Amino acid sequence: MQKQADKTENRKYRMSLRIYFSMIFSMILSTVCIFSFIFVFAGMKLLYHGAINMDVVFIVCLIICVLNMIIGSLVMWKGSQHLTKPIGVMSKEVKKVAQGDFKAYIKRNEKYRGKYEFSNEIDELAVNFNKMASELNGMDYMKKDFVSNVAHEVQTPLAAISGFTEILLTGGLTKEEEQEYLSLVNNESLRLSRLCKNMMNMSRLDNQSIVVKKDRIRVDEQLRKCIIMLSEKWSDKNRNYELDFDELTVQSDADLLMQIWSNLIDNAIKYSAENTTIWISGKIEDGVLIVNIRDEGFGISPKKQPKIFGKFYQGDESHKKTGNGLGLAIVKKIVELLGGIIACTSEEGKGTNMEVRIPV
Structure with a gap:
């Protein structure tokens, strides 16, 4: 053999x-x-x-x-x-x-190779080198882009906090105006805190390769808890929920699964209009947990859909003050760590469906 x-x-x-x-x-x-x-x-x-x-x-x-x-x-x-x-x-x-020049490239002799995949071991090494250089070049670009995005995301709330505190220090404001500016400072501080928390979470996930699936979890209960928790967070917005799942018991990591559902449901609420419906369904089929979260929101254009799982990407500029573009990147990383996949289907003006498949 x-x-x-x-x-x-x-x-x-x-x-x-x-x-x-x-x-x-x-x-x-x-x-x-x-x-x-x-x-x-x-x-x-x-x-x-x-x-x-x-x-x-x-x-x-x-x-x-x-x-x-x-x-x-x-x-x-x-x-x-x-x-x-x-x-x-x-x-x-x-x-x-x-x-540090990741644009390096080794030219191959295609004629000598003929119908074979490689001419010899050196030719195969050249192919793998070109792949490595290309990946490193992509990672270098992503690193520079990541640093640029981090600087921008951190600078925005810091500039707002600095501006509001300067106004407060000058004095001469009414009680109502002081409360308004303090509220704005508090909101920007919380936004900065969420950004730092998400960045640390992303960094931890990037350096994690093994997940110990030690917890016995009721996914249906997790989904209900997320709805209650996020309904309180978005108390100023009215949403209807249609649930379609029975008892879903799996062996996995409870904290990681909770992060998936909370991020996806939070996005469904954030990008939906008033008095719309969010459908959440779940089932276990052939040893795979399948959860769908669908909304009647604004939808995502085909051009933007391939980018939504990138770090700091936000397709809707109007929501930049309520997020930092790390939520879906974290979700995708967690799903991959758990050995699953996530797929997005969306149509502008009709809503978005996020399907998560995780082997259990």
Whole structure:
């Protein structure tokens, strides 16, 4: 079985390096031996006319060995340039990456590859290097974008707090005006606190790779608790809820699941108009927990839908003061940590449906 697996693995190469090097070395060795033999034979035929004894044989063998070493070394030195050229190119590109230039790229010889996936192991290494450089370049862009967004998100509430406190310090305000400005300062402080909390949560999730699913959870109860909790938060907005689920008991991480439902229901409330309905359904099918949260909100345009799970992305500019664009990024990360997927289907003016599928 192992030999068969090795053969299957080698089929992706036009010629493995082991075979390639063996062929090159065999050709060089054969060529050098033939040339040395011809050279010595011609020399003996033309220059030596005496008797052949052991001393002569020894000298001839010695001459052949010396010629083999000299000619072989020269041929190998010349041939090694061809063998080490792709490694030199790769080393140059790797140095660029080490210096922070993630646009490095190694050009492949497509003609030599033919119908095979790779020409050899170095070609495969070049492909993987190009993928790595591309990913690093993308991550570098995301990092710069992330830092820029963080600076902007932090600066906005800080500027508001600074401005309102300056007004309060100047004095001369009525009691009602003072209360109004203090309320605004408090709101911006809470917004800054939520931003820091979400950023720490995102950082923790980014560095977490294993989730211990130790809790036995009633997901239906979690969903009801989220509705009650968020109804109090959005007490100034009237929403109707249609629930379609029975008892949903799973083994997972309770805190992480609660974050998913609270973020998704919070978004459904935030982006829905007054006196609209939010549908929440859930079931366990073939070992997978399926939860759908659908609203009659403003919807998301097809152009914006691929971006909604990005960090700090907010499709609706009018809600920038009530969020920081990390909610859906956190949800997606948690769902992936739990081995599941999240899908969004939306139509402008008709609402949005978020479907979460988590294996249980």
